[in-house]
Amino acid sequence: MDTEYDVAVIGAGPGGYIAAIRAAQLGLKTLCIDAFKNDEGNPSLGGTCLNVGCIPSKALLQSSENFHSLQHDFAEHGIQSTNPTIDITKMIARKKGIVDKLTGGIKLLFEKNGITSLHGTAMLLGRENNQWQISIGGQHVCARNIIIATGSRPRELASAPVDNISILDNAGALALQSVPKRLCVIGAGVIGLELGSVWKRLGSQVTLLEAMPDFLPAADKRIAVEAKKSLINKTGLDIQLGAAVEHVERQGEELIITYHHQQESKQLTADKLIVAVGRVPNTEGLGTEKIGLEIDAHGFITVDELCKTNLPNIWAIGDVVRGPMLAHKAMEEGVLAAEQIAGQKVPPLLFNHIPWVIYTQPEIAWVGQTEEQLKKAGIKYKKGNGLFPANGRALAMGQGEGLVKVLTDANNDRVLGIHIVGPMASELINEAALAIAFDASSEDLIGTIHAHPSLSETLHEAALAANKRALHG
Numbered sequence: 227m228d229t230e231y232d233v234a235v236i237g238a239g240p241g242g243y244i245a246a247i248r249a250a251q252l253g254l255k256t257l258c259i260d261a262f263k264n265d266e267g268n269p270s271l272g273g274t275c276l277n278v279g280c281i282p283s284k285a286l287l288q289s290s291e292n293f294h295s296l297q298h299d300f301a302e303h304g305i306q307s308t309n310p311t312i313d314i315t316k317m318i319a320r321k322k323g324i325v326d327k328l329t330g331g332i333k334l335l336f337e338k339n340g341i342t343s344l345h346g347t348a349m350l351l352g353r354e355n356n357q358w359q360i361s362i363g364g365q366h367v368c369a370r371n372i373i374i375a376t377g378s379r380p381r382e383l384a385s386a387p388v389d390n391i392s393i394l395d396n397a398g399a400l401a402l403q404s405v406p407k408r409l410c411v412i413g414a415g416v417i418g419l420e421l422g423s424v425w426k427r428l429g430s431q432v433t434l435l436e437a438m439p440d441f442l443p444a445a446d447k448r449i450a451v452e453a454k455k456s457l458i459n460k461t462g463l464d465i466q467l468g469a470a471v472e473h474v475e476r477q478g479e480e481l482i483i484t485y486h487h488q489q490e491s492k493q494l495t496a497d498k499l500i501v502a503v504g505r506v507p508n509t510e511g512l513g514t515e516k517i518g519l520e521i522d523a524h525g526f527i528t529v530d531e532l533c534k535t536n537l538p539n540i541w542a543i544g545d546v547v548r549g550p551m552l553a554h555k556a557m558e559e560g561v562l563a564a565e566q567i568a569g570q571k572v573p574p575l576l577f578n579h580i581p582w583v584i585y586t587q588p589e590i591a592w593v594g595q596t597e598e599q600l601k602k603a604g605i606k607y608k609k610g611n612g613l614f615p616a617n618g619r620a621l622a623m624g625q626g627e628g629l630v631k632v633l634t635d636a637n638n639d640r641v642l643g644i645h646i647v648g649p650m651a652s653e654l655i656n657e658a659a660l661a662i663a664f665d666a667s668s669e670d671l672i673g674t675i676h677a678h679p680s681l682s683e684t685l686h687e688a689a690l691a692a693n694k695r696a697l698h699g
């Protein structure tokens with residue numbers, strides 16, 4: 227095996243595998259090292275996202291949504307089904323099939339692009355003759371350039387140590403073989419809401435305990451309020467805000483969760499507990515101290531706006547560095563790092579252009595600034611709402627709830643933020659991201675002919691409303 231590379235990418239999650247492909251496309255001799263093993267103990271490319279994150283969660287969200295719709299929504303279409311059942315083993319096997327297909331696809335892409343793929347934990351040893359030395363188990367390789375894409379892992383909670391039997395992290399929550407009767411989720415962020423929704427729709431009684439007093443504090447307030455209402459009233463989630471877990475005790479098969487809420491100590495009994503209190507960067511065992519790689523106060527590898535670290539020819543991307551922990555952010559940074567190594571001049575990634583999505587029902591998505599951020603910054607803005615209850619396609623889908631909010635600069639009409647709660651927000655947000663990326667105005671959105679009937683007409687209507695020209699409101 228060759229042991230000298232132009233680029234060694236550490237980690238084959240969305241950041242790492244994309245970086246490796248782009249580097250190879252640009253003619254660089256590329257190695258990608260990844261340590262992940264699946265439940266069967268086999269190496270599996272794709273990192274958190276493909277194995278235990280984005281993809282398996284979306285597979286289970288879809289299965290559980292179908293089951294829920296069959297029980298609760300189909301009757302109004304005249305479709306009757308008595309006592310539908312769900313085979314959880316089959317649902318989990320379907321999810322695994324999707325994961326295997328995609329992770330296997332990365333293996334094929336690596337082969338197609340001539341990327342060497344090594345399984346194991348990489349440790350940086352130092353630099354000799356402009357070559358970074360790396361150890362992978364007993365193996366030794368070197369590369370002129372390094373891209374660190376080691377991602378993140380679930381944040382642990384001392385009061386609720388994960389065993390993935392009764393106290394679960396994301397991997398455990400995506401692999402349950404039966405529906406727990408009572409499920410508690412610590413954390414009502416993106417991951418907690420999505421995983422809680424899956425098991426609620428399948429029949430669990432789900433309580434989310436969130437230490438923060440506000441629901442989805444990063445989202446636009448109006449959107450967060452609408453989303454919370456719907457998640458409580460329609461999905462049936464019990465969301466307790468300002469609820470700080472103090473300790474978790476095992477009593478036989480049951481878990482007794484003690485938490486502090488509204489100045490009182492309360493208790494909750496659950497059969498399973500999901501801990502979803504955020505994620506921490508993966509730098510352990512990488513040799514960062516030995517080589518003098520700078521780590522910030524929160525444990526992230528320090529990088530500049532172009533993902534360069536403090537050491538020559540070492541880049542770091544994705545969840546292991548500052549910024550939103552999102553797969554598409556990691557991918558964009560992967561391209562950015564690879565292109566710089568190939569000698570290209572690239573602009574930095576603008577975080578304000580990155581869309582956020584929560585795949586609950588209704589979906590929640592946004593890009594750009596919230597109304598609260600604009601107020602705080604003293605920016606004068608115009609605002610328009612488009613409502614899904616007035617949208618023909620949404621009503622035909624049986625999902626006529628929620629809204630699109632368009633915020634534009636009062637001085638020049640440039641789109642500053644678009645916020646959505648409603649059906650297929652995950653797809654609609656990409657038109658919004660396009661508007662922000664290309665500095666479009668609400669007049670550009672208005673001037674774009676939207677197909678009828680389509681959900682995106684609600685965005686068009688919101689742009690009209692921002693100019694006091696709403697046609698349906």
Ligand SMILES: Cc1cc2nc3c(=O)[nH]c(=O)nc-3n(C[C@H](O)[C@H](O)[C@H](O)COP(=O)(O)OP(=O)(O)OC[C@H]3O[C@@H](n4cnc5c(N)ncnc54)[C@H](O)[C@@H]3O)c2cc1C
Nearest residue numbers: 237239241261273274275279280348377544545551552553
């Ligand atoms: C349940 C869940 C749902 C999510 N849903 C979404 C979503 O819908 N959309 C979205 O954008 N994001 C989502 N995310 C977040 C997304 O998964 C991450 O932002 C993304 O995976 C980060 O990519 P990455 O390449 O930085 O790291 P990762 O995907 O974490 O990959 C890092 C890889 O590096 C390997 N590694 C670590 N250290 C070493 C080492 N020393 N040597 C070799 N290999 C190493 C790891 O084993 C892993 O395979 C979700 C996350 C979770 C947990």
